[in-house]
Amino acid sequence: MNIDVVVILGYLALMIVCGLFAMKRLSSTADYLVADRNLPYWVYFPCLSTVILGGGSTFGSASQSFQHGMSGAWITLMFGLGVVTVGLGFAGRLSRLRVFTLSEMLERRYAHGTRFLRAVVACIYAALISVVQIVALGAVLKALLGWDLTVSILVGGFVTVAYTLVGGMLAITITDLIQFVLMTIGIAILIPFGIDAAGGMAAISAAVPPEFFTLTNISGTRLLGLFMSLYLGIMIGQDIWQRIFTARNERVAAVGSISAGIYSIGWGAAMGVCGILAYVLLPGLESPQDALPALVVKVMPAGLSGIVLAALMSALMSTVSSTILASATLVTNDLLKPALGFDEGRELAVSRWVTAGVSVCVIVLAVFVGDVFVALDTAYAYLSGRLFVPIMAALFWRKATWQGALAAILVGATVVTAALLHYGSAAAEPVIFGILSSAVAMGLVSVLVGGPRADDLSAWNEVASEEVV
Numbered sequence: 285m286n287i288d289v290v291v292i293l294g295y296l297a298l299m300i301v302c303g304l305f306a307m308k309r310l311s312s313t314a315d316y317l318v319a320d321r322n323l324p325y326w327v328y329f330p331c332l333s334t335v336i337l338g339g340g341s342t343f344g345s346a347s348q349s350f351q352h353g354m355s356g357a358w359i360t361l362m363f364g365l366g367v368v369t370v371g372l373g374f375a376g377r378l379s380r381l382r383v384f385t386l387s388e389m390l391e392r393r394y395a396h397g398t399r400f401l402r403a404v405v406a407c408i409y410a411a412l413i414s415v416v417q418i419v420a421l422g423a424v425l426k427a428l429l430g431w432d433l434t435v436s437i438l439v440g441g442f443v444t445v446a447y448t449l450v451g452g453m454l455a456i457t458i459t460d461l462i463q464f465v466l467m468t469i470g471i472a473i474l475i476p477f478g479i480d481a482a483g484g485m486a487a488i489s490a491a492v493p494p495e496f497f498t499l500t501n502i503s504g505t506r507l508l509g510l511f512m513s514l515y516l517g518i519m520i521g522q523d524i525w526q527r528i529f530t531a532r533n534e535r536v537a538a539v540g541s542i543s544a545g546i547y548s549i550g551w552g553a554a555m556g557v558c559g560i561l562a563y564v565l566l567p568g569l570e571s572p573q574d575a576l577p578a579l580v581v582k583v584m585p586a587g588l589s590g591i592v593l594a595a596l597m598s599a600l601m602s603t604v605s606s607t608i609l610a611s612a613t614l615v616t617n618d619l620l621k622p623a624l625g626f627d628e629g630r631e632l633a634v635s636r637w638v639t640a641g642v643s644v645c646v647i648v649l650a651v652f653v654g655d656v657f658v659a660l661d662t663a664y665a666y667l668s669g670r671l672f673v674p675i676m677a678a679l680f681w682r683k684a685t686w687q688g689a690l691a692a693i694l695v696g697a698t699v700v701t702a703a704l705l706h707y708g709s710a711a712a713e714p715v716i717f718g719i720l721s722s723a724v725a726m727g728l729v730s731v732l733v734g735g736p737r738a739d740d741l742s743a744w745n746e747v748a749s750e751e752v753v
Contacts, residue, residue, distance in 0.1 A: 289429060291590030292597070295466075296443045299459055299601065323457065323530045325540050330464035331457055332527045332544040336363050336518070337467065337551050338413070338603025339420035342596065345552055346576040349559020350569070353496025356559050360552025362510050364545045366518035371541030374679055376534035378525060387618040393678040394686035394736075403618035405670050405693065410522050410611035411646050412663035417604040418444070418650040420573075424597050427577035437650050440597070444604045445643035457530070459605065463598030470595025471554050473588060474580060478561035481583040491564045509712025512719060513664035520667065520675045522610040523603070608646060612639040661709040669700035669718020673726050681730075682741075688730030696722035 323331065341360040348356025370378075378389075387403040421444070422437035429436070482488050495501040518524060531537035555576075562575035565582055569575060580592045616635045674692045677684035699721040703714035 287587045288590030288593070291587065292425075292429075292594055295594040295597065298462070299443055300446050322532050323536070324532055325536045325543075327457065327461065328527075328531050328536050328540040329543045329547075331460040331530070332367070332524070332540060333547045333551075334460040334464050334467065334598070335523055335527050335603055335606045336367055336544060336548045338607075339416040339600050340413075340514075341548065341551065342555060342600070343420040343423065343573065343576050344416075345555035346559045346562065346579075347572040349556045350562045350572045350575040351559075352501045353492065353498070353560055353563075354553075354556040355495075355499050355501035357552040357556035358499065358502065358507060358510050359514060360555055361549055362514035363518045364548030364550075364552060366515040366545070367524065367548060368542050368545030369515075370519050370524070370528070371538050371543075371545060375528055375531075375537040375541040377679065378528050379531050379534045379537035387614060390674065390678055390689065391618075393741075394674075394684070394689045400619060400622075403614045405666065405697070407611045407614040409663050409667040410607045410614065411642065411649070412666075413521070413523065414604050414607040414611065414646040415650045416663070417600045417607070418647060421597060421600040421604065422650070423574055424577045424593055424600070427574060427581055427593075434651050438647065440601075441604070441643070441647040441650060444601045445608065445640075445647070459601070463595075463601065466591075466595040466598045467551075468595075470592040470598075471551070471558075474584065474592050475554060475557055475561075477583045477588075478558065478565070478579060482561055482564045488560065488564055492560055496560055496563070505712050509715060512712065513661070513668050513715040516672045516719070517664040517668040517715075520671055522614060523606045526610050526613060527606065608643055609639060611646075612642045615642065662704065665700055665704060665709065665714040665718065666697070668715045669722065670696040672719055673722040677726055677730075683730055683735040684726065685730040685733050685736045687733050688726045688728075691729040692722040692726035695725040 337360070341363055345357050345360045348359060350356070387400070418437055418441045421440035422433050425431055425436035425440055426433050431439075479485060479488065482491070489497075528537050528541065531540060558576055558579060561583075562569065562579040566575065566578055569578055576596060577593060580589050580596070584592055612635060615638045616631065620634060620638070621631060670693050673696070674684070674689040677689070677692075696718045700714050700718035703711070703717050707713045
């Protein structure tokens with residue numbers, strides 16, 4: 285057993301220990317789901333950053349940059365810009381709502397069952413994002429250990445699920461802090477080693493097409509699709525909002541979100557560089573999806589490669605844990621609790637059981653999908669196409685109604701599904717058509733019914749003191 289394997293196995297063991305430590309400190313459902321809403325800036329900022337920077341932001345950007353140069357970094361740049369917009373626009377307002385889920389917010393604003401429909405849609409999205417991370421996590425273990433991809437997915441998924449299941453958001457917070465430090469150090473080590481192995485910047489410039497150093501080496505249609513799905517989608521993801529709900533106050537939520545978005549933009553640029561280095565150093569690479577882990581194995585000496593691969597695994601595991609918990613929270617808080625009416629003591633136990641069930645489903649689906657981009661594009665097409673309009677209307681348009689919200693969700697879902705079947709998951713049309721049709725349905729139906737009734741807004745007005753148009 286070489287030193288890199290020892291490092292990776294030691295890292296996996298550390299994650300489980302963190303989960304067990306957090307389990308002993310849990311005292312309530314709020315602890316398990318949102319870390320008791322008490323994270324200061326210095327904890328909140330790195331934790332939100334690690335949620336953003338998962339398989340799509342890391343392996344996805346590096347894979348696309350291997351094929352298109354710095355333009356491949358647009359995946360992560362869109363995520364970062366979206367979270368900056370959340371921080372500038374409404375993170376403080378979200379923190380003030382004191383809810384657990386997006387669906388709970390919609391129920392307060394619209395009432396009449398919108399919570400349940402939105403919960404189902406958002407749960408599917410969160411599960412698909414978890415699949416993205418677990419597939420990429422399997423690719424790292426495969427590159428280092430030479431295991432079959434299926435075995436690698438099962439092992440990586442099991443460890444991540446274990447610490448999430450026992451420790452909830454407290455465990456995720458502890459592990460996210462460790463993972464943020466590892467991620468930052470790992471990439472800071474990898475890029476100089478890669479540039480040196482490639483012969484310096486002059487040699488790299490001579491070895492790649494000139495367009496690799498631009499941000500315009502992808503089609504305008506693809507860029508528009510990334511904007512519509514990733515920039516808009518990250519702004520309404522349950523995994524992002526659930527982390528925002530952990531902030532100590534409105535200022536921490538706003539400033540920490542802006543900081544995390546800026547950090548993510550820098551991370552995207554780093555992934556663009558890594559993709560270009562892989563293009564130069566690994567010309568015979570069969571799968572672009574393997575560009576980042578293969579680059580680490582190629583340029584890093586024994587020991588250091590294990591540390592850097594552990595850092596890359598950190599980026600994935602932090603997002604897996606957050607999205608699995610987000611999906612389980614939606615099922616527990618928005619579907620089971622209203623239907624079964626269990627109390628606080630039982631809610632914590634139910635949350636754990638649901639987390640376990642969601643985890644098994646996600647790992648099995650990851651084994652069958654096996655491709656990062658299929659899951660990523662599908663998840664964000666459904667999220668943005670169905671839910672962006674009713675969520676933004678809830679926050680900023682007082683005349684929005686529950687009838688309009690339901691129409692927007694149903695029409696958007698139908699259009700996105702039809703467009704995915706016709707154009708495929710990588711096309712821009714599904715999310716574009718979904719958002720446009722959802723907006724039309726929202727506006728027409730809300731206007732036709734004459735706006736919301738006063739009693740429908742009573743619960744919302746108690747917490748949303750800022751005026752909306």
